[in-house]
Amino acid sequence: MMHQLSRLGGVTLKTLESLGRSVIFLVMGLRLPVRGGLKLLLAQIHFIGVLSLPIVVVSGTFIGMVLALQGYVVLVGFSAEEALGQMVAMSLLRELAPVVTALLFAGRAGSALTAEIGLMKATEQLTSMEMIGVDPLKRVIAPRLWAGFISLPVLTVFFSVVGILGGYLVGVDWLGVYSGSFWSTMQSSVMFTDDILNGMLKSVVFALVVTWIAVFQGYDLEPTSEGISRATTRTVVYGSLAVLGLDFILTALMFGDI
Amino acid sequence: MNDSNLVEVADLSFSRSGRQIFSGVNLSIPRGKITAIMGPSGTGKTTLLKLMGGQLTPDAGTVHIAERNVHRLSRPELFRMRRRMGMLFQSGALFSDLSVFENVAFPLRVHTDLPESMIRDLTLIKLQAVGLRGANHLMPSELSGGMTRRVALARAIALDPDLIMYDEPFVGQDPISMGVLVKLIRQLNQAFDMTAVVVSHDIKETLTIADYVYVISDGRVMAKGTPDELATEQDPRVSQFVHGEPDGPVPFHYPTHTSFRNDMLKGSDTGKRGRS
Amino acid sequence: MKRSKWLECGVGVFVVAGFLGLVFLGLQVSGLSLSRANDTYTLYANFSNIGGLKERSRVTMAGVTVGHVTDISLDPKWYDARVTLAVDDDLKDKLSEDTTAAILTSGLLGEQYIGLTMGGSPDMLQDGGTIKDTQQALVLEELIQQLVSNFSKS
16 A cells, blocks of 8 residues: 555656656747757758648548538538538638647657657767757757747648638539538638637647647657657657647637637 | 866766766876776766766766866856867767768857858868768768768867767777777877877777776776786786676676576576566 | 758748638638728618627628628617628618618528618618618527417417
């Protein structure tokens, strides 16, 4: 009994310690990057943003198409298929675009970040950078953190746009919903601040959390091949769970009173 | 404190995850000389270099480099001090996303405002010094182990440091690249008057280049002296190490509580403990 | 060097396209308009019940969108709803004084909007004028109630 209690205490302490370390890490990493940082930042936006574009665009299109298909089947029962545009746009902007993009981001970019930084740690590249007199937090971590914060919201916009266009393709071109009412129901119900900006705000929060988890897991891992593989898994699992949990909290705060 | 010593280590104690690695180590590293730190594997020689570089903080004791306490410096001051130090890592630790040229140019780019043409010249001079000017366009993944270490050496001396630390420079090298590295270390010391610390357990090579040798074991300095003095040292632990005898004061067997006979008769439950 | 130029271009295109996407969402999806605000004039209409009418609901004439609802408030004098309409400038001084405004529903459960029908009076509505002839929203519950009471009477 005492043994289990002390183990519980040990685990709690360890968790708190790692949490504290990660917060210090975030604060240190967010200080603006070094000289020539813009170039490093661009390279990282390319790596985690531009290269994630294909998977985001393809998933967005298909999710928009499926939404339109499913929505049509339900709405046509009330002969309210004109509201299809509203339904597709609302579900994409408020929920699906920020959440699904963040999940894809954790899988595609997050795991790559963790593995890359972990490998740099395992091969002593981070240590040697420190010995050269360059702070790896500024040189390696900061550009990656900022690139993540910038890339995910942009990817979310792409996801929403192609999702709505995919919904348009299925709803209007294939199922024959009148194009004018597709757009007009959408326009009269979607509010720029309430829906679009709130969705973007969600995405900014997700960007912060997912990138933070990915980069910290890479920086803090045990520098062995097993340690890298475990940290990569942790990035995807923790990242996805954090996105889903935060999504509920944010949704309750933003839309709960309606 | 002696002016002729670049590095002074006093009463250094350090423990990691409950294991005492150093208890009261005293070292002094004279300017312009090659000092070797030797000892069996697992005695924390690399840890000692990390303590000297300020990457780890000791439990007690001090490290002074050029009369400044390394562990009392603020982070920016420490980083400024490290520009005067070069370190050659065991794995080379080249930045895998940069070419050989860019790796060597890296310290120059981040610490100086030199124009591009000058950075190019300086980089090529360093690469020429290690004999790899022709390889400047290669990526680190295309290099052999010996070449990696030579590029890392060129990078470590890019800023012409006062102190250069070699972490196991001879491990895993074929005889030719071993010879090349020995020659380079000696040349750098003589031509540029760089103070060198060589951490190694390769006795033959180390004794040929070192001016002074410390042997560390069980967290303490066990012996010190010039290579000649060490070769004639009578202490059985030192002579076991220096002459590479398999058994002696450092036992061949990992310590165990049970006798071999009992272990054999006990059955099949020994050694089954897996990673939980 | 060539490679890094490409990379920088790619990132530039990525960010600009993302911004354009946001503009698309704003204009096409949420119906924000950049300069339309000064191209409209204001009319008022009082309804005894507006049903599900909301701000930004459409105002139509013969099915063509000619404006939108900008504000809905309770008129404390008559306890009815006072709806502010922004109508396209093209129709300024062209709507007769006896124009009717009705709250209509697109489809059985669709959105509600205001339909304007031209009257015959020679006098025209001025900017800030009030439409007097209004027709309240069709509320399903009231309709059913009427139906039930009619049945029980007969």
